[in-house]
Amino acid sequence: MTLTGKATLTVDKSFRLGEIDNRLYGSFIEHLGRAVYGGIYEPGHAAADESGFRKDVIDLVNELQVPIVRYPGGNFVSGYNWEDGVGPREQRKKRLDLAWKTLETNAVGTNEFADWCRKVNAEVMMAVNLGTRGPDEARNLVEYCNHPSGTYWSDLRISHGYEKPHGIRTWCLGNEMDGPWQIGSKTAEEYGRIACETAKVMKWVDPTIELVACGSSSRSMKTFPEWEATVLDHTYEHVEYISLHTYYGNRDNDTPNFVARSLDMDSFIRTVISTCDYIKAKKRSKKTINLSFDEWNVWFHSNDQDKKIAPWTEAPPLLEDEYTFEDAILVGCMLITMINHADRLKMACIAQLVNVIAPIMTANGGEAWRQTIFFPYRDASVYGRGVALQPIVSSPKYDSKDFTDVPYLESAVVYNEEAGELTLFAVNRSLDGKLPLEADLRSFGGLKVIEHLVYENQDPKAANTRENPDNAIPHQGGNASVDGGRLTAELPAFSWNVIRLSVVQ
Structure with a gap:
């Protein structure tokens, strides 16, 4: 992995890939481990507000500017009775959660989560249970959440203290229904039929909602992409999106190969797009199905320790990966990959948000801190709003165990015309070599560098911990400069x- 040469970009403001939907920077809270209890919600904590939500966590989520949060699962949703989580807390039932072998208290449910999302300025992406339940329960939930008043379920919401409807616009039709680990898993034909019928009645209750059909649990499923084709054959005219899920890990401790895995993500996205368009052609439809990458992240650190946790406990420390700097580099590459598909990839959810494979960690009764992956996620969310442009890229390359022609430079370019800003996101994959970068930006006229943020660390395994929360943090010491529309920088x-960069008119 010896780096020689330089990388170049040519960017023209007319080379527009597509408008970036802000929901591309969404996240995920599942009733799993300490994501809810001890994560966003901890009554009695010194930082808890009047509703029991941790204000220190709210502050960090607001720093990320998370636009939408998927809830309540995940595998959890396939055995979840949403009615258990509404009404007076003292009357709510404790349940065995078979998905994660824990005890669910139902202290937080639909209304509380909607309250929390308002506190962090995020929309709710609600998932319905198509494992143990079906169309009837799903349409009732839509009525409970979105219908103004005058019906059983809307009036029940009002009796629970919520006069105004929640107005939830984005809904997932189940979760990973092709997985044998999923409660009520189904064949593509079985799922396609129930998803179609569920979508129909949900939209009859509220025609303004958007729906996400379940794609394959991962591209490694034997049925991929036939699953997508079959499901869309049933649901095409009733849904707006199909989902993608993927997680990556560095189990063999091969860093160059690990940080190249965003190439696999890119291939996954392209395959799903082509499958959607095949069904569009087959149906002679004028409608285009877009993508929702509603689970993505690095996940492998906690696999062994999770096997040691006793079952049927409340909010055990499950899936608590302690992320390293190299994880942050791959997360950055994955974010760049998604931006570069903004024409069809409209929503995404880093899984998850707090404690469970998350950018934010907390200690029960103690502090909250930023994991290494927090920073590229924050930067993309804050500065990656606008139009994704298509750069012409030339970069030195390397080969790894699973990939050939891996570019050292991974990059995306976003133009926020309203703010008058142009942003280049760039990763140098080389472990030991600086990468000179030259970019031709002359189509934008006058430009001025606002800042060059750099996130670097000499130790790929560096982590931020409770004891040392600022061990790996970005700095503003980059050396990018621009002259006559030509940018130079050393990565x-x-x-x-x-x-x-600011665009000077």
């Missing part, structure tokens, strides 16, 4: 870079 070895 430090193994680094995430954000180069922000």
Whole structure:
């Protein structure tokens, strides 16, 4: 992995890939581990508000500017009775959660989560149970959440203290229904039929909602992409999106191969797009199905320790990966990949948000801190709003165990015309070599560098911990400069870079 040469970009403001939907920077809270209890919700904590939500966590979520949060699962939703989580807390039933072998208290449910999302300025992406339940329960939930008043379920919501409807617009039709681990898993034909019938009645209750059909649990499923084709054959005219899920890990400790895995993500996205368009052609439809990458992240660190946790306990520390700097580099590459598919990839949810494979960690009764993956996610969310442009890229390349022609430079370009800003996101994958970068930006006229943020660390395994929360943090010491519409910069070895420029009219 020896780096030689330089990388170049040519960017023209007319080369528009597509408008970036803000929901591309969404996240996920499942009733799993300490995501809810001890994560967003901890009554009695010194930082808890009057509703029991941790204000220190709210502050960190607001820093991320998360636009939408998927809830309540995940595998959990396939055995969830939503009625258990509404009404007076003292009357709510405790249940065995078979998905994660824990005890669910139902202290937080639909209304409380909607309250929390308002506190963090996020929309709710609600998932319905198509494992043990079906169309009737799903349409009742839509009525409970979105219908103004005058019906059984809307009036029940009002009796629970919520006069105004929640107005939830984005809904997932189940979760990972092709997985044998899923409660009520189904064949593509079985799922396609129930998803179609569920979608119909949900939209009859509220025609304004958008629906996400379940795609394959991962591209490694034997049925991929036949699953997508069959499901869309049934649901095409009733849904707006199909979902993608993927997680990556560095189990063999091969860092160059690990940080190349965003190439697999890119291939996954392209295959699902082509499958959607095949069904569009087959049906002679004028409608285009877009993508929702509603689970993505690095996940492998906690696999062994999770096997040691006793079952049927409340909010055990499950899936609590302690992320390293190299994880942050791959997360940055994955974010860049998604931006570069903004024409069809409209929503995404980093899984998850707090404690469970998350950018934010907390200690029960103690602090909250930012994991390494927090920073590229924050930067993309805050500065990656606008139009994704298509750069012409030339970069030195390397080969790894599973990939050939891996570019050292991974990059995306976002133009926020309203703010008058152009942002370049760039990763240098080289572990030991600086990467000179030259970019031709002359189509934008006058430009001025606002800042060049750099996230680098000499130790790929560096982590932020409770004891040392600022061990790996970004700095503003990048050396990007622009002259006559030509930008030059040096990307430090193994680094995430954000180069922000103002467009001077």
